[in-house]
Amino acid sequence: MGETRLLLKHANVPGIRHYDAYREHDGYKSVEKAFTMTPEEILEEVKVSGLRGRGGAGFPTGMKWSFLAKPEGVPRHLVVNADESEPGTFKDRYLMEFIPHLLLEGMIVSSYCLGSNASYIYIRGEYAWVAEILEEAITEAKAAGWLGKDIKGSGFDCEIYVQRGGGAYICGEETALLESLEGKRGNPRIKPPFPAVKGAWGRPTVVNNVESIAAVVPIIMMTGAEYAKIGVGRSTGTKLISACGNINKPGVYEIDMTQTVEEFIYSDEFCGGIPNGKKLKACIPGGSSVPILPANLLLTTATGQPRLMNYESLADGGFATGTMMGSGGFIVLDEDQDVVYHTYTLARFYRHESCGQCSPCREGTGWMEKILKRIDEGNGKMSDIDLLWDIQRKIEGNTICPLGDAAAWPVAAAIRHFRDEFEWHVLNPEECLTRNYGLAHY
Ligand code: NAI
Ligand code: SF4
Numbered sequence: 001m002g003e004t005r006l007l008l009k010h011a012n013v014p015g016i017r018h019y020d021a022y023r024e025h026d027g028y029k030s031v032e033k034a035f036t037m038t039p040e041e042i043l044e045e046v047k048v049s050g051l052r053g054r055g056g057a058g059f060p061t062g063m064k065w066s067f068l069a070k071p072e073g074v075p076r077h078l079v080v081n082a083d084e085s086e087p088g089t090f091k092d093r094y095l096m097e098f099i100p101h102l103l104l105e106g107m108i109v110s111s112y113c114l115g116s117n118a119s120y121i122y123i124r125g126e127y128a129w130v131a132e133i134l135e136e137a138i139t140e141a142k143a144a145g146w147l148g149k150d151i152k153g154s155g156f157d158c159e160i161y162v163q164r165g166g167g168a169y170i171c172g173e174e175t176a177l178l179e180s181l182e183g184k185r186g187n188p189r190i191k192p193p194f195p196a197v198k199g200a201w202g203r204p205t206v207v208n209n210v211e212s213i214a215a216v217v218p219i220i221m222m223t224g225a226e227y228a229k230i231g232v233g234r235s236t237g238t239k240l241i242s243a244c245g246n247i248n249k250p251g252v253y254e255i256d257m258t259q260t261v262e263e264f265i266y267s268d269e270f271c272g273g274i275p276n277g278k279k280l281k282a283c284i285p286g287g288s289s290v291p292i293l294p295a296n297l298l299l300t301t302a303t304g305q306p307r308l309m310n311y312e313s314l315a316d317g318g319f320a321t322g323t324m325m326g327s328g329g330f331i332v333l334d335e336d337q338d339v340v341y342h343t344y345t346l347a348r349f350y351r352h353e354s355c356g357q358c359s360p361c362r363e364g365t366g367w368m369e370k371i372l373k374r375i376d377e378g379n380g381k382m383s384d385i386d387l388l389w390d391i392q393r394k395i396e397g398n399t400i401c402p403l404g405d406a407a408a409w410p411v412a413a414a415i416r417h418f419r420d421e422f423e424w425h426v427l428n429p430e431e432c433l434t435r436n437y438g439l440a441h442y
Contacts, residue, residue, distance in 0.1 A: 001256075001258070001259070001269075002267075002269035002270075003253055003254050003255060003269065003270075004230060004238050004254060004255065004256035005238075005254050006215070006218040006230075006237070006238050006254065007095060007099070007102065007211070007214050007215065007217075007218070007238065007240065007254055008095075008099070008240075008252070008254045009025075010022075010025045010026075010099065011098050011099055013025055016098065016099055017097075017098060017099070017100060017101075017133065017137070018137075018140060019101060019137070019140035019141065019143075019144055022099070022101040022102075023144070026221075027101055027105065028101075028105050028108075028141075028144075028146055029221060030105055030106075030109050030216070030217045030218075030220040030221050031105060031108050031109055031112075031146060031151070031152070032152070033220055033221065034108075034109040034112055034113070034220055035112070035151075035152065035154040035156070037220075039112060039113045039114070039115065042109065042112070042113040042220065043062060043065055043066060043113055044062075044224070045219055045220060045223060045224035046061055046062040046065060046113070046216060046219060046224060047060075047062030047063070047066070047224065048062075048223075048224030048225055048228060049062070049215075049219045049224035049225075049227040049228050049236060049237060050224075050227075050228045050231075050234060050236035050237070051212065051215055051216075051219060051227070051236065051237055052234070052235075052236075052311065053208065053209055053212050054209045054210075054211035054212045054215070054239065054240070054327070054328070055081055055172075055208075055209030055211075055212065055327060056086065056209075056286070056287060056289070056326045056327040058311050058325060061208065061212050064196060064206060064208070065110075065113065065114060065206060067194065067196040067197070068114055068196045068204050068205075068206055069196060069197045069204040070115070070204065071204070074203055074204065075116075075117065075118065075203050076114055076115050076116050076203060076204045076205065076206075077116050077118060077119060077120065077199065077200045077203055077204075077205045077206070078107060078110055078111050078114050078116040078119040078120070078205070078206050078208070078213075079119070079120045079121075079122060079177070079178070079181065079195075079199070079200060079205055079206070079207045079208075080103065080107060080119070080120065080121045080122065080207075080208060080209070080210055080213055081122060081172060081174060081177060081207050081208065081209050081210070082096060082121050082122060082123040082124065082127070082130075082210050083122055083123065083124045083165050083171050083172035083177060084124060084127075084172070084210070084327075085124055085169040085171075085172050086169075086172070086287035086288055086289060086326070086327045086329055087287065087288035087329065087331075087346070087349060088242065088244055088245075088284060088287050088288055088329030088330070088331040089242055089287045089327040089328065089329030090242045090244075090252070090329070091211060091240035091241065091242040091252050091327075091328055091329075092209065092210035092211060092240075093127055093130055094240070094242070094252040095210055095211060095214055095240065095252075096123075096127075096130050096133065096134060096210060097129075097130050097133055099214075100133050100134050100136075100137035101137050101140075101141065102214045102217060103121070103134070103210055103213060103214050104134075104137055104138065104141050104146070104147075104160060105146075105217050106213040106214045106215070106216040106217045107119050107121075107160055107213055108146060108147070108151070108158055108160075109216050109217065109220055110206075110208070110213055110216050111158045111160075112154075112156050112158070114206055116158070116206075117156075117157045117158055117159070118158075118159050118161065119158065119159070119160050119161070120160070120161050120162075120163055120181060120200070121134060121160065121161070121162045121163065121210075122163050122165060122171070122177050122180070122181055123162060123163070123164055123165065124164075124165050124167065124171075124172070125164050125165045125166050125167035126167055127164075128164070131162050131164050134162050135162055138160055138162070141160075147159060147160060163180075163181055165177075165180055165186075166180070166186075168180075168186050168353065168355075169349075169353035169403075170186055170187075170188065170353055170354070170355045170401070170403060171186040173188045173401045173402065173403065174195055174207040175188045175189035175191060175195065175401070176188040176189075176355065176401070177207065178195060178199055178200050178205065178207070181200055182200065182201060185355075186355065187355050187357055188355065188357070188400050188401035188403075189400075190400055195207050209327075211239075211240050215227075215237060215238075218237075219237075230256050231256055231257045231258065231310065232257055232258050232308065232310055232312075233310070233312055234311060234312060235257040235310035235311045235312060235325075237256075237257075238254050238255060238256050238257070239254070239255055239257055239309075239310075239325070239328055240252055240253070240254055240328055241253050241254075241255055241264070241309070241328040241330050242328060242329050242330065243264075243270065243271050243330040243332070244329075244330070244331055244332070245283075245330075245331040245332035245333055245334075246274050246275060246278065246332050246333060246334035246337070247265065247271035247272065247273070247274060247275070247332050248271065248272035248273050248274070248275055249268075249270070249271050249272035250271075253270050255270075255309055257308065257309055257310035257311075258308065258309075258310075259308065259309045260299075260306040260307065260308055260309070261283070261285070261298055261299055261306075261307045261308070261309055261314075262299050262306065262307075264309050264330070265280065265283075265332060271330075271332065274332065274334050275334075278334035278335050278336065279295070279334065279335040280295040280298075280332065280333075280334065280335075281294070281295060281333045281334055281335045281336075281337055281339075282294050282295060282298070282333045282337070282339065282417075282418075283295075283298050283330065283331065283332050283333065284323075284329075284330075284331040284333075284410070285298070285309075285314055285323055285324075285325070285326070285330050285331075286314065286323065286324045286325050286326020286327060286328060286329060286330075287326040287327040287328070287329035288329070288331070288346050288349070288406075288410060289326060289402075289405075289406035289409060289410070290323050290324040290325075290326040290409065290410075291319055291322075291323040291324070291409050291410065291412070291413030291416075292323070292333075292339065292343075292410060292413045292414055292417065292418075293321075293322075293323050293413070293417065294417045294418070297317075297321050297322075297417070298323075301313060301316040301317060301321075301322070302316050302317030302320075302321045302322065303316065309325075310325065311324075311325045319409070319412070319413065319416075320416075323413070338376075338421070339414050339418040339421050340372065340375055340376050340414070340418075340421055340422055340425050341376050343372055343410055343411060343414040344369070344372035344373055344375075344376045346407075346410045347365065347368045347369040347372045347407065347410075347411065348369050348373075350365045350368075350369075350403065350406065350407035351365035351366050351368070351369040351407075353403065354403060354404075354407070355403075357400055358398075358399045358400050358404065360394055360395045360398045360399050360404055361395060361399045361400075361403060361404040361407065364391050364392070364394060364395040364404070364407070364408075365395075365404075365407045367391050368388060368391055368392065368407065368411055371384050371387060371388050371391075372388065372411070375388075375422060375425050375426065376425060376432065377432055377433060378425060378428070378429030378430065378431070378432030378433060379429065380422075380425060380426050381426060382423065382426050384426070385415060385419065385422045385423070385426070388411060388415060389411075389412070389415050391411075392407075392408040392409075392411040392412045392415075393408075393412075395407060395408040396408040396409070396412070
């Protein structure tokens with residue numbers, strides 16, 4: 001079975017990036033419907049839909065919205081997290097670049113539900129052209145009366161602002177994002193208080209991923225109960241997956257989360273298999289922060305079932321034999337890839353992106369990078385492998401924000417599942433630097 005397109009339904013319609021074509025294809029109908037409902041009724045639909053945050057954490061969206069504090073006379077905000085920076089993840093960019101009005105439509109409905117009269121899209125600095133596309137879409141939506149004062153006679157006022165980041169991965173962490181939005185250095189805050197209580201400018205704020213907010217459109221149109229019928233178990237609705245690495249058809253796919261991982265990799269409707277008939281070695285299925293799994297554990301769960309492309313099945317077995325859905329950045333590695341080298345490149349990334357506030361992350365990411373570099377280059381010792389293991393253990397759970405965990409998990413999983421490869425590097429120093437990795441699209 002191929003894609004189930006709710007969000008990308010009209011992605012291939014010529015001109016869908018612009019208002020006229022978007023409106024002709026049911027655009028802004030969910031806003032019309034939402035204005036016939038109360039905010040409480042919309043919240044109930046989102047809760048019933050079972051929608052889980054699509055940025056990576058999978059936190060129930062309806063529950064997050066219900067946590068929003070509503071003190072008398074204090075403005076509330078919706079902030080869309082478009083700081084998509086997780087290596088391997090590019091699904092939000094696709095959505096914003098090709099169907100920007102879908103995000104705006106979802107934002108208007110969500111803002112109405114949450115009582116946000118000023119809502120923000122915080123977009124990563126490198127997506128400069130996408131920010132321009134969004135600005136243009138906002139101008140079009142405003143001209144058509146979907147933004148501004150008393151939208152379509154509803155009595156609801158809403159403005160949407162685009163704020164560009166400066167290119168720091170850490171600003172995708174919601175509290176760092178809020179600091180940056182306020183014009184400060186993007187250092188994560190200690191939680192609690194959660195943004196739902198004390199967010200942008202100290203006001204109650206909901207921070208949601210682009211895809212989560214876009215999903216509000218089909219939820220309102222089809223009802224939460226119908227949306228919840230798609231998918232399996234607590235993995236309801238559809239999920240965008242950005243697929244890359246050693247596959248024949250890299251790209252963004254919208255799945256209903258019932259596919260097996262094997263089907264997703266090998267079916268022509270999705271990744272189309274591995275180039276040149278190479279064997280599957282491993283996969284990082286949810287963006288670089290989630291544990292890498294070798295092929296045998298990737299395709300089959302701890303209980304011997306075919307592993308499915310959804311939250312529960314990917315996590316089956318915990319970190320011993322499972323991984324995470326994460327942000328849906330699906331990175332495939334063929335038999336020629338060197339796990340030590342790729343773990344080193346990820347460690348280098350996390351060291352570079354650490355904000356430096358807490359010692360285990362600031363120091364630990366640097367140590368991990370140095371040790372991985374020397375092992376990768378054939379200058380490592382056997383004891384370095386245990387040292388690496390020890391360092392990642394000391395980072396995990398001991399930091400202000402999840403970047404520390406995100407740096408530790410890939411190292412832990414690589415050692416857990418590919419220790420022999422680390423040992424090979426130590427035992428074969430002269431061969432380490434003559435390898436040809438050639439990971440296209442990575
Ligand atoms: P989290 O689990 O700490 O929080 C999830 C959400 O639920 C947050 O918005 C938080 O404010 C809210 N929340 C949780 N408990 C709450 C409570 N008691 N009251 C009110 N609100 C509450 O995870 P976090 O830090 O938001 O995200 C981490 C994930 O982000 C990682 O798993 C990683 O996969 C993903 N990620 C995605 C990136 C991307 O480019 N899409 C980049 C980096 C990380
Ligand atoms: Fe900064 Fe790393 Fe601490 Fe997060 S874990 S606050 S990125 S030093």
